[in-house]
Amino acid sequence: MKSRGFDNETYLREQTAAILERVGQSAGKLYLEFGGKLTFDFHAARVLPGYDPNVKMRLLEGLRDQIEVVLCVCSEDLERGRIRGDFGITYDLATLKAMDDLRDWGITVSAVVLTQYREGPTSRRLMGQLEAKGIRAYTHTAIPDYPNDVDLIVSDNGYGRNAYVQTEKPIVVVTGTGPGSGKMSTCLSQLYHDHQRGTASGYAKFETFPIWSLPVEHPVNLAYEAATADLADIVMIDPFTWRRTASRRSTTTGTSRTSPSSKPSLTAFRAARQPPQPTGRRRTWV
Secondary structure, rough: OOOOOOOHHHHHHHHHHHHHHHHHHHOOEEEEEOOOOOOHHHHHHHOOOOOOOOOOHHHHHHHHHEEEEEEEEHHHHHHHHOEEEEEEHHHHHHHHHHHHHHHOOOOOEEEEEEOOOOOOOOHHHHHHHHHHHOOEEEEOOOOOOOOOOOHHHHHOHHHHHHOOOOOOEEEEEEEEEEOOOOHHHHHHHHHOOOOOHHOEEEEEOOOOOOOOOOOOOOOHHHHHHHHHHHEEEEEEEHHHHHHHHHOOOOOOOOOOOOEEOOOOOOOOHHHOOOOOOOOOOEEEEE
């Protein structure tokens, strides 16, 4: 008899409970950034035997009445004709495909944000296609020296210049056409605007890997590193969270990927000024 690997039903049950708990911690509005692929996540299935490649969509399907989706795509990627390697299509077509995939699960996209926006024919064409579908399109321009100049970024001349994305549901799932689509900056921009408006909200990142509550050298996290060898990815402790939690840390560590944020997060964001020295390899913090 084969032993069970990944338990998808337990995953759905526990993740749903955790997300709803975060909504409560965020005073009713949670910006939930989804990393990785929402559909057909065969990368995760390689690392976790038994993992359903569409389990994240099943998770969102169960929360359908409480969520709305904001989709991000980088305007620079659109204009240079970047190709999605898994589907072999350009990012404008991949954006429309992502919307179709979500609709197949009964989940609609309420808005699309074109990040690092610059005028160009592909960006204009996509915005016209979205308008024809009745989908709101927003543009966020690049912020100089992002993410290093924190005083500029967290100001009226930084996030404050971005258009505010109007949302209604308590859970705003922020996902992207591909990596580097500006999901996190869109979430933080929304937090900034909410703070300026006196509205409480929070942020969390939904990331399959690495698993923060397991040791860095746990076999699952090592399997993640192996599966992303082409990215030269490494798993390491987040030094900012490590220092910030030193006085109350016992046997567990925090993670910048999943910690809820609210108004105080802007102060914490200002304080995190000096990034670790580069090592020539991409970091994934836990």
